[in-house]
Amino acid sequence: MKKGLIKKAIGAILLVVLFSAAFYPPLQQYVDTPADILFFEGQEFAVPAALDVIHSDETVEVFSQDSRTTLEGARPGSSKVQLGVAGFPLKTMNVTVLPEKKIIPGGQSIGVRVHTQGVLVVGHHLIDTEEGTKSPGEKAGVEVGDMITKMNGMQIKDMSEISAVVQKAGEENSPLKLEVKRGDRMFNTELTPEKAKGEFSYRLGLYIRDSAAGVGTLTFYDPDSKKYGALGHVISDMDTKEPLQVNDGEILSSRVTSIEKGLNGEPGEKLARFSSERKVLGDINKNSAFGIFGKLNDDVSNGSWDEPMEIGLSHQVEEGPAEILTVVNGEEVRKFSIEIVSSTIQKFPATKGMVIKVTDPELLEATGGIVQGMSGSPIIQNNRVVGAVTHVFVNDPTSGYGCHIEWMLQEAGVDLGKETKEARAS
DSSP states (O other), X not given: OHHHHHHHHHHHHHHHHHHHHTTOHHHHHHHHSOSEEEEETTOEEEEOTTOEEEEOOTTEEEEEETTEEEEEEOSSEEEEEEEEETTEEEEEEEEEEEOOOEEEEOOOEEEEEEEEEEEEEEEEOOEEETTEEEOHHHHTTOOTTOEEEEETTEEXXXXXXXXXXXXXXXXXXXXXXXXXXXXXXXXXXXXXXXXXXXXXXXXXXXXXXXXXXXXXXXXXXXXXXXXXXXXXXXOBOTTTOOBOOEEEEEEEEEEEEEEEOOBTTBOEEEXXXXXXXXXXXXXXXXXXXXXXXXXXXXXXXXXXXXXXXXEOOGGGOOSEEEEEEEESSBTOEEEEEEEEEEEOOOSSOOSOOEEEEEOOHHHHHHHSSOEETXXXXXXXXXXXXXXXXXXXXXXXXXXXXXXXXXXXXXXXXXXXXXHHHHHHHO
């Protein structure tokens, strides 16, 4: 009986010790400290207060002040840093220091014009022929969202090239050989043009489009290579909702003329027009889930934030206050307060990395929160560019998503150092 009581008492004591240990600060911070750290040369990482640096190498410098210890990236490379308490090692961190890299934040309102890789099919229409109504395109199996890239072996780049080819095939009553892209798949089909009763011109029975235009916000550019990123989300066709396969395009300076405020269930919108001088700022060579990318013709100014700024990677983003740069009137870029409600540490690209909320009273008064055309506005925290505004919550226009800047930099082809991919794959 006594032995049983003793065992129970020992068990209870051990349980209390284990429970208490879970709240012991060094142990808590040991658990919370990440196993892998990635940051840039010249940036700092704060070591948890209860832990000491027991061992490091020349990749990082160790500074201690006011009972706090920080690591600073001294030179590019990878190393192991050992942390512990009173000289007793508890944890080893893998530290990767990337070469120093800074970018210039955007915020400017831009006009966007893109040309597709071929012509996009956005609908079918019936032709009233002598034999009845028909759509040659639909009969040939061409669907909405398809991209016609070739006709009779000729590469199709814009709609102006189509009329003569279609007319010739119709007059000769010979089928057009089409090369069609559907998603990632290519296929061939044949289409015989028809003409409506009483008309001379032959038609395909398809509604097609070869370009799109709109407005958005520049996110950043690299002062060394002039590579830029904007929008923070893919450009899709307004009818098919499919991502546009971009052949080429350009971004231009634009002016915000007015704002349609966002309401619950009704996203607002920036109304803008291309600036009178229609200055072409750069080209567009990529349209991806993270926005549009290309190269600027020259440096562009956003007023007070033209100096290169540090980059904040996803694990460096904190929940709490931040700012965005955007335009609400004319061409003036201004800074507005937001809150980063949540942020996910990401090892692989994903568009919804942050949830943000507009807190700035002036911006809420002007726009109601996040509106269309604001996408791409750079998110700044602790004097670092950490991401871009991407989407608004339809039922709460004050809130929305942001993407982390590292994925936009990757899409733009901005080199952050060869160690990045290796560190991300670990």
